[in-house]
Amino acid sequence: MTPSDVKATLSFSDGSPSMDLPLYKGTVGPDVIDIRKLYGQTGKFTYDPGFLSTASCNSTITYIDGDKGELLYRGYPIEQLAVNCDYLETCYLLLYGELPTPTQKADFEDRVTNHTMVNEQMQFFLRGFRRDAHPMAVLTGLVGAMSAFYHDSTDINNPEHREIAAIRLIAKMPTLVAMAYKYTVGQPYIYPKNDLSYSGNFLRMMFATPCEEYKVNPVIERALDRIFILHADHEQNASTSTVRLCGSSGTNPFAAIAAGVACLWGPSHGGANEACLNMLGDIQKMGGVAKVGEFMNQVKDKSSGVKLMGFGHRVYKNYDPRAKLMRETCHEVLNELGLQNDPLFKLAMELEKIALEDEYFVARKLYPNVDFYSGIVQRAIGIPVPLFTAIFALARTVGWIAQLNEMIGDPEYKIGRPRQLFVGAAARDVKPLSQR
Numbered sequence: 484m485t486p487s488d489v490k491a492t493l494s495f496s497d498g499s500p501s502m503d504l505p506l507y508k509g510t511v512g513p514d515v516i517d518i519r520k521l522y523g524q525t526g527k528f529t530y531d532p533g534f535l536s537t538a539s540c541n542s543t544i545t546y547i548d549g550d551k552g553e554l555l556y557r558g559y560p561i562e563q564l565a566v567n568c569d570y571l572e573t574c575y576l577l578l579y580g581e582l583p584t585p586t587q588k589a590d591f592e593d594r595v596t597n598h599t600m601v602n603e604q605m606q607f608f609l610r611g612f613r614r615d616a617h618p619m620a621v622l623t624g625l626v627g628a629m630s631a632f633y634h635d636s637t638d639i640n641n642p643e644h645r646e647i648a649a650i651r652l653i654a655k656m657p658t659l660v661a662m663a664y665k666y667t668v669g670q671p672y673i674y675p676k677n678d679l680s681y682s683g684n685f686l687r688m689m690f691a692t693p694c695e696e697y698k699v700n701p702v703i704e705r706a707l708d709r710i711f712i713l714h715a716d717h718e719q720n721a722s723t724s725t726v727r728l729c730g731s732s733g734t735n736p737f738a739a740i741a742a743g744v745a746c747l748w749g750p751s752h753g754g755a756n757e758a759c760l761n762m763l764g765d766i767q768k769m770g771g772v773a774k775v776g777e778f779m780n781q782v783k784d785k786s787s788g789v790k791l792m793g794f795g796h797r798v799y800k801n802y803d804p805r806a807k808l809m810r811e812t813c814h815e816v817l818n819e820l821g822l823q824n825d826p827l828f829k830l831a832m833e834l835e836k837i838a839l840e841d842e843y844f845v846a847r848k849l850y851p852n853v854d855f856y857s858g859i860v861q862r863a864i865g866i867p868v869p870l871f872t873a874i875f876a877l878a879r880t881v882g883w884i885a886q887l888n889e890m891i892g893d894p895e896y897k898i899g900r901p902r903q904l905f906v907g908a909a910a911r912d913v914k915p916l917s918q919r
């Protein structure tokens with residue numbers, strides 16, 4: 484990061500000593516005011532619940548321009564990556580900073596492919612869950628449990644441990660997600676096959692049975708691979724910040740990623756795709772497109788607590804570029820499957836049209852985000868709604884790992900330990916029970 488010529492001066496109206504704060508410039512995007520010495524020199528903290536104005540780190544991985552609706556992975560626009568690359572190439576880019584050469588790509592694919600099996604003991608964890616357990620509850624447990632199997636790669640400060648843990652996590656997430664699904668439907672687990680692509684392997688582990696050969700549909704395979712690319716990383720979102728904060732204690736990579744899985748589950752974050760599809764289903768039950776106006780009135784009535792799931796974003800104040808690409812993927816998949824008239828897709832497009840013309844949404848710069856169309860395309864593929872966020876976690880694992888490794892590799896990193904504005908009771912004495 485580059486020191487700026489501009490300084491910020493903090494002064495106080497009560498005549499307390501003022502303070503100069505250095506500014507730093509990034510490659511692109513807002514400058515930052517370095518407040519690391521603020522408390523030491525003024526005895527005061529900054530206050531920013533939800534971190535609306537706080538940069539928690541400096542990073543080289545992903546950049547979002549919320550006003551332009553731009554998303555770059557290591558400088559490459561998501562639109563170009565989604566068309567010209569596959570998910571494992573994108574993983575390589577996020578982990579190592581450059582797109583792979585053909586040789587590097589083949590080697591990386593080979594390493595990932597040869598780590599897709601999980602220890603046979605993992606299946607016994609699943610038996611402890613109810614068959615109707617939410618897949619994210621299962622996945623949180625399974626990912627955390629990985630740290631019990633790979634004692635040879637739990638030292639996060641060892642670059643070789645970080646490398647093999649990254650490969651194992653990227654390779655095994657599809658296997659674990661598919662196992663979580665098979666467990667809920669009472670079907671036998673399907674082992675990975677090394678002659679399939681990353682996405683093809685996942686489709687087969689999800690939908691094959693031992694009774695017959697499973698044929699991967701190349702259109703679905705490509706669509707799923709693109710869904711993985713679109714979800715791979717996204718700057719310092721809630722789950723990535725969770726992984727960084729968790730990893731900053733020096734805990735092992737599997738535990739840190741399990742924390743990310745748990746955070747992503749929330750309906751304001753990765754759980755929004757499941758919530759969005761349930762919302763579309765509810766509107767459909769109310770009467771479909773004819774009832775959209777009534778539903779929108781509920782959304783605009785704050786007391787209803789109803790939100791338009793799949794809309795709005797902390798950073799994007801323009802169209803989420805991933806939502807555009809997801810809508811195109813939706814078209815491709817629905818056409819391939821002969822579901823062009825899917826009522827939920829038609830309802831979603833009508834909802835988007837109305838929202839984008841409605842003053843309430845325009846004034847608040849609320850646009851569709853990545854979760855708005857992703858549920859429709861996953862449902863069309865046959866992925867059950869409760870599994871949507873697990874698919875998001877599968878795809879985001881590489882982003883979490885890349886961000887975690889970037890932090891650990893930064894010589895300046897410290898354990899994250901925010902402070903607070905205390906508004907509770909000042910010191911007071913305990914009264915004996917007889918006097919309370």
Ligand code: SDX
Pocket residue numbers: 716717719720721750751752753755782789790791792793794795796797798847849852853854
């Ligand atoms: C993801 O951070 C990331 O990068 C996340 C993510 C990633 O890839 O990691 O992009 C993935 O999490 C996408 C977001 C998925 N969540 C949803 O779709 C759930 C619905 N969206 C909202 O909950 C909300 O938009 C958030 C949580 C996404 C963002 O919330 P903010 O930034 O805190 O915005 P806000 O709540 O301050 O909203 C500003 C205004 C408020 O109204 P006013 O108080 O100004 O009158 O917009 C309103 C909000 O009430 N608003 C909505 C709305 N989202 C915001 N009103 C109705 N429906 C919505 N969806």
